[in-house]
């Protein structure tokens with residue numbers, strides 16, 4: 001099998017730069033209002049110029065302001081990004097035998113009419129070209145024998161990268177990379193691995209998997225498979241009916257419920273307005289929470305009333321969030337999604 005992972009470069013920021021040529025060459029941060037360092041909420045993303053100052057997605061906006069007060073701080077125009085995302089997904093789907101959208105700016109693809117790595121690379125170049133021509137935005141593409149390898153490969157030469165890893169090269173490709181590059185390994189697991197003298201993915205691959213199981217439970221086995229490039233998961237056509245959602249991975253795992261509440265509040269407004277202006281009503285609200293150890297929960301609530309307001313949505317989101325308020329673990333990711341969308345009849 002040959003799988004692509006396609007991921008847009010600095011997506012929200014690249015969109016803003018496309019719309020405003022005067023931003024050229026400047027550090028740009030898209031996220032909550034910094035209020036001269038007193039703002040709450042987080043950075044959604046920033047361009048590569050701003051990353052030179054140490055700014056990252058999911059960082060408190062106040063910290064980003066301290067790192068680079070002269071950056072251009074812009075609010076999140078989620079609705080516009082969502083529309084562009086739909087255009088991009090449509091372009092990608094033109095090349096798909098199977099396609100799985102994995103986020104607002106990323107998708108896995110089993111391309112049609114591709115048998116060899118050289119034809120895969122030429123299709124990948126075509127996709128990049130079409131996205132640039134039609135949307136004036138760049139992406140990075142990873143090609144591999146499975147989703148895991150394709151995803152790691154797409155991240156390797158950002159921005160505007162193209163990295164293909166053949167089956168026979170998977171081990172030598174993964175081996176020198178830091179353990180954090182492997183899906184499921186956050187800062188805590190990284191620290192625990194480093195204490196065992198395990199620094200790279202190659203170190204995990206060589207390690208006794210029973211010992212990894214002793215230290216990390218059944219994720220120890222999974223981690224060992226991943227480190228050896230083994231991932232049997234399929235590219236699954238998105239099953240869920242139409243939805244609008246957004247997730248934030250905090251730069252540092254957190255249990256600051258003031259910050260978490262503010263992020264949920266911001267996300268609620270963004271997705272509510274996006275769904276509404278696109279002419280949808282929704283039936284279900286889904287909250288997703290991922291803890292520092294990657295344990296992930298979703299809680300959903302269905303809504304009978306068609307005329308739900310933003311206030312109602314925020315209350316519902318808060319209610320779902322309160323189920324996790326007493327968790328002793330820190331939170332890595334938070335997300336909110338409106339599903340079972342239906343077009344409003346005119």
Ligand code: TTP
Nearest residue numbers: 008009010011012044045057105158247248249
């Ligand atoms: P990413 O693909 O993670 O980041 P990016 O596209 O900005 O940068 P990169 O070049 O490294 O791929 O996320 C895509 C968009 O999603 C990003 O522009 C902003 C948004 N986003 C969130 O809403 N929450 C998050 O936690 C992250 C990481 C990004």
Ligand code: MG
Nearest residue numbers: 007008009105
């Ligand atoms: Mg991206």
